[in-house]
Amino acid sequence: MTDMRTPLGKVRGLGSAKEGTEHFWRQRVTAVANVFLISFFVVLVISLQGGSHADVVAALKNPLISILLLLVILSGVYHMKLGMQIIIEDYVHGDGVKFLALMANIFFCAAVGLGSVFAVIKIGFGG
């Protein structure tokens, strides 16, 4: 088959969506991070379940736990933003609805992420 791409397009290597492999790469980077971070998170939840408010606060006041939990939230939320974007692009076809959904995805992830980060930081700083 004849290659229909222009030499410039080939050099840029960004494809028809003009974004190249950036989305795929970020998905994989956050996925690798999540393997370790979510494993930590699961262990943390198991050790805290059934504990009182004081137990949980005491654990989250530990800077190492606090920082790791912030990383869990950041990497997790970014990964799910990327994933839900793919789902929307696959199934939502009307332009108007699609852009609304893509925007709602970002708003949701930002709200969940910021809410969780604020809570962890508030506890970590002694609130």
Next chain:
Amino acid sequence: MPDVDMKGSRPLSPHLQIYKPILTMVMSILHRITGAALYFGTLLLAWWLIAAASGPAYFDFVNDLMGSILGRLVLFGFTWALVHHMLGGLRHFVWDMGAGFGREAREWLARATIIGSVALTILLWVIGYMVR
């Protein structure tokens, strides 16, 4: 071109309901479904963390809800979705390396994903109850 029907009765490529469900396909679909479920499941995480930041009274209220039978059922499903999505992700890493595409390998990976996710979820909960 007045005779071309641009919208209505154009032939479509066959979709999901045409195919017999096979394990690799079900695992692929489950990967997406668990991903979407985890997406909304993060609301529980945010709620729990904000409750902890709000003080003992509200935290106890949320903790009791999550510790109820229904709450535990939801959290058990959450755990399974998390483990399943992670194992599915590890399977994608194997594929990213260019391995695991053969007939035997992909069947084995699909089986390992579902058996592994159920077994690991139960194991995690057993550990959870033991350390309590």
